[in-house]
Amino acid sequence: MCSVIFTQPARAELIDALDWYENEAPGLGRRFRMAVDAVIERMSANPRQFHVVYKSIRRALLRRFPYALMFVIEVDGTLTVIACFHASRDPVHWQKRA
Numbered sequence: 001m002c003s004v005i006f007t008q009p010a011r012a013e014l015i016d017a018l019d020w021y022e023n024e025a026p027g028l029g030r031r032f033r034m035a036v037d038a039v040i041e042r043m044s045a046n047p048r049q050f051h052v053v054y055k056s057i058r059r060a061l062l063r064r065f066p067y068a069l070m071f072v073i074e075v076d077g078t079l080t081v082i083a084c085f086h087a088s089r090d091p092v093h094w095q096k097r098a
Contacts, residue, residue: 013084
């Protein structure tokens with residue numbers, strides 16, 4: 001199992017999304033967090049199952065939510081999440097972090 005860390009911008013995006021979903025409907029934020037936790041578990045178990053979408057950045061899609069975690073596999077095997085990205089946003093936002 002690989003360690004997964006979030007950059008500060010990715011953590012802020014995750015918190016913003018979680019807050020938005022919770023404000024939309026009570027409990028929806030918790031379900032969003034469960035989807036994030038599930039994809040992190042899949043990433044940690046087998047990070048190479050996710051396709052490279054830009055340079056060395058891989059995309060892990062959340063189930064039931066239009067979000068993806070954009071991450072890189074570091075030399076030491078650690079996974080660094082650089083963005084928690086809504087599918088309708090302009091990818092230039094996270095591509096600048098590459």
